[in-house]
Amino acid sequence: MVNPFFKNIGPFKVTEILNLLNLDTNQANSDKIINDIKDLSNSNENDITFFHSKKYKSIANNTKALFCITTENLKNDLPNSCTPIVVENVLIATSKVTTKFYPNSIDDNFDITAKDIIETNFKDKVKFGKNVLIGDNVSIGSNCKIGHNSIIERNVSIGNNSSIGSNSIIRNTLIGNNVKILDNCVIGKHGFGFFPDKKNNIRYPHIGMVIIEDYCEIGCGSTIDRGSMSNTIIGKNTYLDNQIHVAHNVKIGENCIIAGQVGIAGSTILGKNIKIGGQAGISGHLKIGDNVDIAGGSGVIRDIPDNSKVMGYPAKNIRNFLKENK
Amino acid sequence: MVNPFFKNIGPFKVTEILNLLNLDTNQANSDKIINDIKDLSNSNENDITFFHSKKYKSIANNTKALFCITTENLKNDLPNSCTPIVVENVLIATSKVTTKFYPNSIDDNFDITAKDIIETNFKDKVKFGKNVLIGDNVSIGSNCKIGHNSIIERNVSIGNNSSIGSNSIIRNTLIGNNVKILDNCVIGKHGFGFFPDKKNNIRYPHIGMVIIEDYCEIGCGSTIDRGSMSNTIIGKNTYLDNQIHVAHNVKIGENCIIAGQVGIAGSTILGKNIKIGGQAGISGHLKIGDNVDIAGGSGVIRDIPDNSKVMGYPAKNIRNFLKENK
Amino acid sequence: MVNPFFKNIGPFKVTEILNLLNLDTNQANSDKIINDIKDLSNSNENDITFFHSKKYKSIANNTKALFCITTENLKNDLPNSCTPIVVENVLIATSKVTTKFYPNSIDDNFDITAKDIIETNFKDKVKFGKNVLIGDNVSIGSNCKIGHNSIIERNVSIGNNSSIGSNSIIRNTLIGNNVKILDNCVIGKHGFGFFPDKKNNIRYPHIGMVIIEDYCEIGCGSTIDRGSMSNTIIGKNTYLDNQIHVAHNVKIGENCIIAGQVGIAGSTILGKNIKIGGQAGISGHLKIGDNVDIAGGSGVIRDIPDNSKVMGYPAKNIRNFLKENK
Numbered sequence: 001m002v003n004p005f006f007k008n009i010g011p012f013k014v015t016e017i018l019n020l021l022n023l024d025t026n027q028a029n030s031d032k033i034i035n036d037i038k039d040l041s042n043s044n045e046n047d048i049t050f051f052h053s054k055k056y057k058s059i060a061n062n063t064k065a066l067f068c069i070t071t072e073n074l075k076n077d078l079p080n081s082c083t084p085i086v087v088e089n090v091l092i093a094t095s096k097v098t099t100k101f102y103p104n105s106i107d108d109n110f111d112i113t114a115k116d117i118i119e120t121n122f123k124d125k126v127k128f129g130k131n132v133l134i135g136d137n138v139s140i141g142s143n144c145k146i147g148h149n150s151i152i153e154r155n156v157s158i159g160n161n162s163s164i165g166s167n168s169i170i171r172n173t174l175i176g177n178n179v180k181i182l183d184n185c186v187i188g189k190h191g192f193g194f195f196p197d198k199k200n201n202i203r204y205p206h207i208g209m210v211i212i213e214d215y216c217e218i219g220c221g222s223t224i225d226r227g228s229m230s231n232t233i234i235g236k237n238t239y240l241d242n243q244i245h246v247a248h249n250v251k252i253g254e255n256c257i258i259a260g261q262v263g264i265a266g267s268t269i270l271g272k273n274i275k276i277g278g279q280a281g282i283s284g285h286l287k288i289g290d291n292v293d294i295a296g297g298s299g300v301i302r303d304i305p306d307n308s309k310v311m312g313y314p315a316k317n318i319r320n321f322l323k324e325n326k
Numbered sequence: 327m328v329n330p331f332f333k334n335i336g337p338f339k340v341t342e343i344l345n346l347l348n349l350d351t352n353q354a355n356s357d358k359i360i361n362d363i364k365d366l367s368n369s370n371e372n373d374i375t376f377f378h379s380k381k382y383k384s385i386a387n388n389t390k391a392l393f394c395i396t397t398e399n400l401k402n403d404l405p406n407s408c409t410p411i412v413v414e415n416v417l418i419a420t421s422k423v424t425t426k427f428y429p430n431s432i433d434d435n436f437d438i439t440a441k442d443i444i445e446t447n448f449k450d451k452v453k454f455g456k457n458v459l460i461g462d463n464v465s466i467g468s469n470c471k472i473g474h475n476s477i478i479e480r481n482v483s484i485g486n487n488s489s490i491g492s493n494s495i496i497r498n499t500l501i502g503n504n505v506k507i508l509d510n511c512v513i514g515k516h517g518f519g520f521f522p523d524k525k526n527n528i529r530y531p532h533i534g535m536v537i538i539e540d541y542c543e544i545g546c547g548s549t550i551d552r553g554s555m556s557n558t559i560i561g562k563n564t565y566l567d568n569q570i571h572v573a574h575n576v577k578i579g580e581n582c583i584i585a586g587q588v589g590i591a592g593s594t595i596l597g598k599n600i601k602i603g604g605q606a607g608i609s610g611h612l613k614i615g616d617n618v619d620i621a622g623g624s625g626v627i628r629d630i631p632d633n634s635k636v637m638g639y640p641a642k643n644i645r646n647f648l649k650e651n652k
Numbered sequence: 653m654v655n656p657f658f659k660n661i662g663p664f665k666v667t668e669i670l671n672l673l674n675l676d677t678n679q680a681n682s683d684k685i686i687n688d689i690k691d692l693s694n695s696n697e698n699d700i701t702f703f704h705s706k707k708y709k710s711i712a713n714n715t716k717a718l719f720c721i722t723t724e725n726l727k728n729d730l731p732n733s734c735t736p737i738v739v740e741n742v743l744i745a746t747s748k749v750t751t752k753f754y755p756n757s758i759d760d761n762f763d764i765t766a767k768d769i770i771e772t773n774f775k776d777k778v779k780f781g782k783n784v785l786i787g788d789n790v791s792i793g794s795n796c797k798i799g800h801n802s803i804i805e806r807n808v809s810i811g812n813n814s815s816i817g818s819n820s821i822i823r824n825t826l827i828g829n830n831v832k833i834l835d836n837c838v839i840g841k842h843g844f845g846f847f848p849d850k851k852n853n854i855r856y857p858h859i860g861m862v863i864i865e866d867y868c869e870i871g872c873g874s875t876i877d878r879g880s881m882s883n884t885i886i887g888k889n890t891y892l893d894n895q896i897h898v899a900h901n902v903k904i905g906e907n908c909i910i911a912g913q914v915g916i917a918g919s920t921i922l923g924k925n926i927k928i929g930g931q932a933g934i935s936g937h938l939k940i941g942d943n944v945d946i947a948g949g950s951g952v953i954r955d956i957p958d959n960s961k962v963m964g965y966p967a968k969n970i971r972n973f974l975k976e977n978k
Binding site for chain 3: 109110112116133151169186194201221223243245261283314
């Protein structure tokens with residue numbers, strides 16, 4: 001899916017990019033124009049890409065990108081058609097360049113463009129409470145409700161028959177049909193992703209969004225962060241209880257039931273028909289299979305295969321856990 | 327206590343009920359009128375009830391109800407005065423019928439009737455902040471305060487000398503005297519109760535309320551869900567810290583002290599003088615005795631007798647836990 | 653640092669203090685005037701202090717205070733210049749006297765003085781959303797942003813280039829430069845500190861504040877309570893993720909990274925460069941050294957020395973934990 005929300009403000013001359021990275025502008029032909037930043041496999045002929053680990057060597061070898069942010073050690077794995085831009089820290093440099101193309105993806109200040117729904121065309125279409133604000137680039141289907149003091153910030157699409165509670169804040173989010181988002185939620189803010197720096201941590205851009213599919217329910221006080229490069233997804237007919245935190249890039253399958261105060265760390269992928277008990281936590285970058293049951297209070301730190309029932313910290317087979325913990 | 331909040335919109339003819347359940351309307355005398363839905367023991371002669379498990383056999387045998395939603399296997403345990411209505415899933419059918427009698431108990435959309443306190447008679451009686459909203463059927467005692475942006479939705483009674491913070495949302499709740507509810511709370515929304523269904527989960531009605539007794543304090547960002555058939559109760563002089571979640575039907579005794587981020591799952595009953603450390607979790611449908619201490623971070627998955635001190639996950643005697651975990 | 657926020661409304665005659673404590677007013681010279689209440693070592697010649705434990709015996713012996721709230725057993729350790737005021741419970745009496753001098757430190761009701769930013773001089777200086785409220789004694793530097801519905805209650809100082817999200821509530825807080833506070837936070841309310849009492853718990857005063865140093869980020873839905881006698885501090889360039897709870901008197905060093913749903917109990921001191929994984933909890937009154945890594949989901953109940961990596965509940969050396977929990 002093409003990201004509908006973050007606008008690429010390029011193209012830029014390569015010299016602008018080199019200046020941004022405090023590099024010698026003589027190391028590349030200054031007339032060249034760069035359209036976009038993409039990953040190694042998706043880059044086109046006028047794009048810049050990045051290459052930071054040997055495990056992507058074969059992809060790097062076939063990239064179509066014109067320039068590639070990389071290291072002294074890796075630069076020889078690029079094709080001749082791609083000019084290396086050598087830096088010390090590829091990810092920080094990539095972050096800076098992405099920010100240049102997508103400046104709105106890093107600034108998560110409040111949406112100053114939001115205005116009272118009464119001043120918009122939505123006033124005749126939506127049932128709304130007091131003090132509801134709507135930002136730019138918002139679409140809302142038929143038969144929707146938005147509660148008091150809720151703020152639909154820029155870049156939100158809401159389907160039909162969906163309702164938003166009171167005091168909730170949403171941005172950069174696609175909401176399907178028949179979705180219920182309850183009170184005091186914050187959905188679509190950037191994730192907790194940055195490069196630590198002793199003086200001043202450097203935030204990297206979050207150009208992804210949150211996708212909440214049809215028939216979902218999101219409980220009170222929950223937070224769902226948008227993705228950095230990919231999207232955060234809540235699958236169809238999945239229900240979240242109160243005070244849940246879903247971090248950036250997490251993908252949850254359909255028909256899941258997630259109880260109160262659960263936390264799911266960044267980039268973890270969950271299958272469908274999963275049940276998670278209250279206060280369980282799931283580490284980042286894991287894969288949880290279909291039909292998995294995770295007992296309340298568990299701490300999951302490894303991948304879980306399909307059809308498993310787990311409990312404990314670290315979470316293990318529930319029968320073994322209960323046998324060992326009478 | 328008679329529920330003061332949810333209005334029974336019956337009576338209905340039994341044929342209307344049979345139609346709702348997609349049943350043959352010839353299986354019962356179509357002229358009969360049903361006043362209400364109640365449980366087996368509380369039903370009166372013109373009520374409908376439900377019977378879904380053999381353990382209620384002796385109560386079923388004495389029900390006064392005119393009709394009973396039940397299964398083929400159980401129907402013969404009803405008295406002759408009670409006509410069985412045979413369905414596949416008793417709880418789902420009961421949910422549908424309850425929803426028919428109490429339609430407002432299932433819809434937790436924002437309260438569109440709420441209006442600015444300045445337009446109500448409370449403006450001369452209550453100390454209030456900016457943008458305070460008050461719904462229908464609200465009563466407020468003397469010397470109360472309501473902070474900025476708070477929404478007292480329909481069906482709330484507040485005693486004397488109580489204060490509500492800012493950005494809090496309350497509905498279907500009885501609040502006693504000298505109670506403090508701090509900021510960003512959501513109190514009285516329906517619990518996380520529904521019948522899973524692959525296409526579209528079916529919510530069951532929550533006709534209970536939240537009762538917060540005198541001298542309680544509820545910390546910032548807490549959520550307390552109202553009961554489904556019974557009520558959620560916070561006993562006298564019990565203090566909750568910030569970011570606590572109390573699920574539907576939970577009953578907490580008096581003089582309890584509950585630290586931050588604790589979660590208590592549905593229908594658990596806690597005694598009095600209980601102390602619970604931060605982030606502890608308590609599973610649903612448990613009974614926790616009086617004078618119990620639960621250490622921070624514990625996960626309680628079994629009943630706890632009076633005067634116990636427990637720790638760990640699963641929580642056990644604190645001395646044993648600490649001996650085993652040096 | 654002199655507390656800039658809580659105003660001492662003294663002095664009081666000693667008879668007023670004795671009356672407050674229901675003591676015989678003949679036990680002290682009724683003409684004496686008391687300026688302030690301070691701890692044993694900081695009291696000056698016209699102050700009242702308190703002495704409740706033998707471990708402070710040598711400090712008590714040298715106090716300059718004119719009066720001292722203490723017990724029958726301890727009173728003989730005071731110098732002749734200091735008149736003992738003998739009570740049954742020193743801490744409760746001290747709480748009452750502190751409340752007399754600093755009455756605003758105990759009342760955390762909403763700030764009724766807050767008014768719409770449009771009616772203040774900040775309207776030309778700050779970028780602000782709809783419905784922003786500003787209380788008394790607030791200062792805001794240049795180039796700051798305050799989101800929709802946020803309430804900057806009394807006693808807040810914000811530096812330059814800082815931004816507050818929407819729906820956040822702040823009081824009694826010093827915020828540095830380049831700080832970001834995201835949405836739905838509550839910062840600067842009193843902590844969860846009180847004396848249990850069967851009829852009606854007695855809150856003790858919180859005369860401290862919250863200090864958030866330069867370059868910090870505070871995630872959505874977080875709560876940070878102000879200190880009781882000392883301050884709650886978030887060190888420079890420390891980042892907090894969503895739904896974190898920081899209790900009163902906690903001090904966090906610089907360059908820490910704290911993931912979602914972490915809770916830190918009262919009076920714990922954390923060093924610098926600490927990383928804490930999601931949902932970890934840290935008990936109160938602990939000391940966590942510099943460069944410590946605490947794995948997600950851990951429960952820390954003991955001090956942790958510098959440069960340690962810990963995991964588990966109770967948290968221990970991470971290698972040992974993982975070896976024992978395969």
